[in-house]
Amino acid sequence: MNELEKIYTEEDLFPREVTSWEERGYGILFFNEENRDSYDSNHAIIFKEKVSDVAQVLKDIVSFYSEKGIHSSIYQSIRDEGYFEEIKSELFACGFESWTESQKYMVLTAENTIVPSPKVDVQRVSEWDEAYAVEIFEKAEEPWEIDVARRVLGNSNTLFFVAFYQGNPVGMTYGHIRDGICRVDYLLVSKECRNMGVGRALIHSFVEYCHTNQIQNCYLWPDGETAERIYYEAGFRHVETRLAGRASYIGNRRSNT
Numbered sequence: 001m002n003e004l005e006k007i008y009t010e011e012d013l014f015p016r017e018v019t020s021w022e023e024r025g026y027g028i029l030f031f032n033e034e035n036r037d038s039y040d041s042n043h044a045i046i047f048k049e050k051v052s053d054v055a056q057v058l059k060d061i062v063s064f065y066s067e068k069g070i071h072s073s074i075y076q077s078i079r080d081e082g083y084f085e086e087i088k089s090e091l092f093a094c095g096f097e098s099w100t101e102s103q104k105y106m107v108l109t110a111e112n113t114i115v116p117s118p119k120v121d122v123q124r125v126s127e128w129d130e131a132y133a134v135e136i137f138e139k140a141e142e143p144w145e146i147d148v149a150r151r152v153l154g155n156s157n158t159l160f161f162v163a164f165y166q167g168n169p170v171g172m173t174y175g176h177i178r179d180g181i182c183r184v185d186y187l188l189v190s191k192e193c194r195n196m197g198v199g200r201a202l203i204h205s206f207v208e209y210c211h212t213n214q215i216q217n218c219y220l221w222p223d224g225e226t227a228e229r230i231y232y233e234a235g236f237r238h239v240e241t242r243l244a245g246r247a248s249y250i251g252n253r254r255s256n257t
Contacts, residue, residue, distance in 0.1 A: 003181075004239065007105065007219050008078045010181045015040050017155060017176050017185070018148045022064075026050045026057045027077075029064055036070050037144035043073040048080040054087050058094040062249055072096075076245030078103075084245030091247050098247040104228065106236035108218040112211070114204040114233045117197035121164045122205040128153050132162060135169045139190040149174065152185070161205050163189070163198045171198040173206055175218075182210060184220035187227070199227070203234045 015021065015030040019041035022029045027046035035041050044061045051057050058074075065072040074096065076084045084091065084098045091098045116122070133146045152158045152174055159182075163171040171189035175182055184206065189198045210218050220236065222228035 003107075003217050004105075005079075006179065006181050007107070007183075007217065008242075010178060010183055011078045012045055012075075014176070014178075014183055014185065015043070017158070017178070018152055024057075024060070026052075029061070031065070031068055031070060032147070033068050033070065035144060035147040038148055039073065041148060042070050043075050045075045045077060047077045048083045054090045055094060058091065058096065062095070065249075072249035074247040076247075078242055078244060080245070081243050082245075084247060095249050095252045096247040097250050098245065100243045100245055102241055103221045103244050104241045105219060105221050105239050106228070106231055107239050108207060108210065108235050109237050110235040112204060112207045112233075112235045114200050114207075114230070116201040116204045119165060120170075120196070120198055120201040122161055122201050123164065124205070124209065125160055125162050126153070129169070132169050132172060136162075136172055136188060136190050139192060140188050141191065142188060145186070145188065149186070152176065159206065159209065161202055161209075163202050165193055165196070165198065171202055173199075173202040175206065175220075177215065180217055182215050182218040184218065200230055200233070203230055207234045 019030050019032045021031065027044055027050065029044045030041060032038060032041040046057060061074060062072050084100065088098055128150050137143055137146045149172070153160050155176065157177045158174055159176065160174040161172060162169050170193040173184065173187040175184040187199060187202060220231060222231050
């Protein structure tokens with residue numbers, strides 16, 4: 001398996017770091033009944049080569065999440081590009097709306113050219129502080145990520161960095177290492193502190209830590225052009241764009257096709 005294939009395998013399975021899961025013959029069901037609003041924590045991933053009866057798989061997924069009071073969402077394996085288009089009518093017939101999203105994969109291969117702001121102090125942390133929840137996640141209006149971040153910080157393979165401005169936490173980024181692959185999982189900055197160099201300072205520290213500790217095969221996919229520019233400055237380079245399939249349950253219905 002080449003390094004890019006290892007990256008795609010980790011991209012499929014990374015929710016193991018943040019939530020509970022159950023394996024099925026066709027894939028994995030990720031769930032967290034205490035944090036139903038987190039997409040990463042609550043979705044099924046299915047693998048084309050393991051699905052023999054699409055309708056039965058979809059029925060099982062809906063039943064599983066309904067019993068837990070969680071909205072049913074399905075992710076296509078990143079290596080099964082085009083699969084959800086193939087089964088679009090079956091997804092529709094079983095009550096799912098489906099679509100595709102472009103994901104640009106970037107790998108850390110170049111020099112880090114970011115010059116971090118001297119006003120932003122970035123520290124690697126290993127213990128949770130409730131100030132992170134209030135000052136970063138709530139002020140960024142993403143409270144559903146608090147439980148996820150708190151949980152990953154308890155994992156031994158997590159790299160977690162917090163940015164401080166005038167002594168207050170204003171941003172964070174974290175990632176994890178598994179099977180020789182390092183995934184940058186999340187970057188978040190308080191809304192009132194954006195455009196102040198906080199994101200750049202965080203990624204600079206993350207990348208420098210990887211270089212210093214000889215952590216190889218570090219990757220991410222950028223959420224928007226601004227983030228992509230920051231990652232490019234840090235040394236990440238685009239290697240491939242994949243179409244990620246997604247499906248969301250909106251209710252029982254009959255297909256008209």
